[in-house]
Amino acid sequence: MLDYLISFLVLFGAVFTFIGSLGLVRLKDCYTRLHGPTKATTLGVGSILIASAVFFSTRGTGISLHEILITLFLLITAPVSAHLVAKAALHLELHSLAKMPTKKVKEEVLEQASQTEATKQTTEKIEQLTSSEAPQDQELAQKQ
Amino acid sequence: MLDIVLPIAFGLVAVAVAMSFWRLLRGPSAPDRILALDTLNINTIALLVLLGIHLSSALFFEAALLIALMGFISTVALCKYLLRGDIIE
Numbered sequence: 001m002l003d004y005l006i007s008f009l010v011l012f013g014a015v016f017t018f019i020g021s022l023g024l025v026r027l028k029d030c031y032t033r034l035h036g037p038t039k040a041t042t043l044g045v046g047s048i049l050i051a052s053a054v055f056f057s058t059r060g061t062g063i064s065l066h067e068i069l070i071t072l073f074l075l076i077t078a079p080v081s082a083h084l085v086a087k088a089a090l091h092l093e094l095h096s097l098a099k100m101p102t103k104k105v106k107e108e109v110l111e112q113a114s115q116t117e118a119t120k121q122t123t124e125k126i127e128q129l130t131s132s133e134a135p136q137d138q139e140l141a142q143k144q
Numbered sequence: 145m146l147d148i149v150l151p152i153a154f155g156l157v158a159v160a161v162a163m164s165f166w167r168l169l170r171g172p173s174a175p176d177r178i179l180a181l182d183t184l185n186i187n188t189i190a191l192l193v194l195l196g197i198h199l200s201s202a203l204f205f206e207a208a209l210l211i212a213l214m215g216f217i218s219t220v221a222l223c224k225y226l227l228r229g230d231i232i233e
Contacts, residue, residue, distance in 0.1 A: 003145045003146055004145055006146060006197075007145045007146050007148075007149040010146070010149055010150065010153050010194070010197070011149050011152065011153060013153070013190065014152070014153035014154075014156040014157050014190070014194075015156060017156065017157050017160045017186070017187060017190050018156040018157070018159060018160045020160065020183065020186075021159070021160035021161070021163040021164045021167075021183060021187065022160075022163060024163065024164055024167050024179065024180065024183055025163045025164075025166060025167055030173060030175055030176050030179075033167075033176065033179060034179065036183075037164075037179060037182060037183040037186065040160070040183065040186055040187075041186050044186075044190065045186055045189055045190050045193075048153075048190050048193050048194065049193055051197070052193045052196060052197055055197050055200075056202060059200070061202075064202065064205075066202070066205035066206075066209070067193070067205065069209065070189070070193075070205065070208055070209050070212055073209070073212050073213070073216075074186075074189075074212055077212070077216040080216075080220070081182055081216060081219040081220065081223070084219065084220055084223035084224070084227075085175050085178055085179050085182070085219070085223055087223065087227060088174070088175045088178070088223045088226040088227050089173070089175040091226065091227050092173065092174070092175065092226065094173050094175065
């Protein structure tokens with residue numbers, strides 16, 4: 001029974017490792033290529049390591065925790081390295097399958113920015129008015 | 145059962161190594177090559193763990209852990225170099 005479990009986990013992990021590298025080869029774009037290997041890391045190598053942990057834990061030498069250590073390390077570091085690769089690709093402005101922001105979008109963003117500037121100016125005016133009104137109130141209070 | 149499955153798993157992971165090596169040679173840009181190196185590290189860890197099961201020896205985990213550590217540090221260093229033009233500022 002345990003033999004079947006270990007075999008299933010090993011085969012599952014190997015298939016996912018294969019699929020991850022297949023994604024690395026077949027996908028068209030650096031940003032989409034990021035998807036494949038991250039799945040290979042977590043699912044593929046993760047299940048192979050779990051299979052190894054089960055295998056060595058049932059051989060009578062006690063529970064083996066090396067694999068858990070490697071799995072934890074891989075689970076922590078895989079998103080970090082994927083994030084850094086994506087940042088590097090964005091920094092180099094690589095070709096992307098998704099359309100880059102066009103001129104129209106840029107103009108809209110600029111309009112929004114100018115609108116926010118206008119609102120800033122109005123708020124500043126309101127603040128000035130209120131601050132100029134406040135001393136008058138104080139003067140009135142002193143007179144009274 | 146494990147005797148049948150292990151050679152299949154070795155074959156699949158070996159093909160995965162070959163494919164990521166192809167991307168390492170072919171990759172049109174530097175981040176692609178970094179990604180291929182990272183994938184090669186992952187595939188090497190998988191191969192080492194499979195070899196550990198095959199030979200039923202627990203010697204290979206330290207090697208796998210070292211490869212995982214070095215792979216992560218090298219990926220981060222290469223990406224930092226691409227991002228900043230410098231590794232340690």
